[in-house]
Amino acid sequence: MAMQSTTFSREMANPFLSVEDQQDRLLVSVRDNWIFDNVLVLEDATASVVPRAGQTVTFQCAGLQDIDIAGAWVLYDRTEQLSELGIKSELTGFKAAHFKFLQHIIDAAAIREQEETLAKPERPKVLRGAVENLGRATSAHIEDLGEIARSILDGVRRPSLLMLRETIKQVYLTGVQAIPVVMVITFLIGIVTAHQAAGQLEKFGASVLVVDLVSISITREMGVLLAAIMVAGRSGSAFAAALGVMKLNEEVDAMRVMGLNPNQMLIIPRIMGLLIALPVLTVFADFAGIAGGALIAVGSMGISGLQFVERVAYSTDLTDFYVGMSKAPVFALLIATVGTLRGMQVKSSAEELGLKTTTAVVQSIFMIIVADALFATLFTRMGI
């Protein structure tokens, strides 16, 4: 009988909505700004609208000042949640401008529902998928390597003028420009080695052997190793980054459609360039290292310059120099191949580029040291 009985009415204070219980109907008056900035508060506010079973919820929106898509979504989302609980709700009192947003949401939601019910692809079994992916990746990798190796061989057989020019540029970039830094590093290592050796050898009264130690260790090991590590850091990363960016910019594709084989044009000059540059750098490194040793020997150990030179000539022969030099091309090949291959593996993203560049440096240094260990074993076995 008394429809407007207020016995059950309950009022809630909230800047965004107020709730009025009218027995069979829960009247929610929505007001203020229902916009992106307020979404968190709005979600709480709508969550506090809890009708009893059988009640209809009416969202009265006439008092609304502003609403945007985020705000409309909160409102719509609550009506959806309620309808899942079997509670009917309606939205009334929209001004034209407000309604558009909500219509938007409802349209979009309808599309999404359609899409979600539409054919969801069957998920492949996780383990099987992983194994399959691993297999695919491995075979793709081997295929890539094969293709690159073949085009390199083809290219070496039929070198072009373009490749020659690029090679000269690479010799300059990776070799000539690296001379100062490589010389400074080996010079300093020469000093360090001499200092360390002097301390020990003086105890035996064999100070002069410092010269032997410095010159042999520099020529056989340290010179080429330091030069290679320096080059791996400088040029290995540069190769990977340069080729990676070219791939991202579609420059590599552009070369291909112009009839240039990017594997030949980009990889061969870098390998050739480094094959020339690293041995040359090694010579510079050897000289700088021995000079570092000389500075200590002559400067603080009382060995005369002439004595030093004589001692170097006596202790170190060309074989030691060749042992060191023979590793240079191998290291060069390792650095250039790893750097360029990693660069060519960049496919889609800037992140990948960074990752591949790092990998290029880490892997080439790792491989240099492994190769050096193999060389050391080999030369010892051969008695060289």
Place this chain on the structure above:
Amino acid sequence: MEIIISVRDLVNRFGEQVVHDRLSLDVRRDEILGVVGASGTGKSVLMRSILGLQKPISGSITVLGQKIEYHKPGPSRCWGVLFQGGALLSGLTVQENVELPIALHSNMPVETRHELASLKLLMAGLSLSVADKYPSELSGGMRKRVSLARALALEPKILFLDEPTAGLDPIAATEFDELITYLHDNLDLTIMMITHDVDSLFGICDRIAVLVDGGVVVGTEEEILDSDHPWIKSYFGVPRAKRARAAAG
């Protein structure tokens, strides 16, 4: 008429080349302003100046009452930008790209963020099946739509579009124009659009700004067509512009 963007006496110069010479321009609320001009007249430079990405030699720019300063945080909550190539972050999926601005500018829970980003993708006319893809796996047109969804993520008041239909086929371009009109009609948006697509220019723009001689000539379609400036005459005199105009009615 409320002025949303106000550019005053903007001067931009690269070496000897003067791009903008005391250029002044107002963008009104709720309009779609088309910006055209020959190559090198500084359309992109103008947009970059407004966005605070370019340091002008002199002049002042105000957006929504806020003064724009080079590389200082501008009203980034209130504007969305569609860069020419899309400029999606290549290391993130489509979904993450659209969620990024929401995550940066609010403390919404992941679920809400996710829902809102999905809505924006749908609004931009994309299907949700692209959500987990990476930008490199999408076509150029789809990338633009994702970029538009990202631009709309924060419910912006102003939308900047840099050649939105460049590189799209005529069907996709028309659809994109329709999408922009639809969003403009529904979302209380002010749009500044650089375009060379005469169909968009006549089809959806309320006013046209032509960059000439370091300055700008602004007006409605009729006003611009009445201009005596030789470049404007020749630009709108070419057959394709005439056809586009006829098509737009």
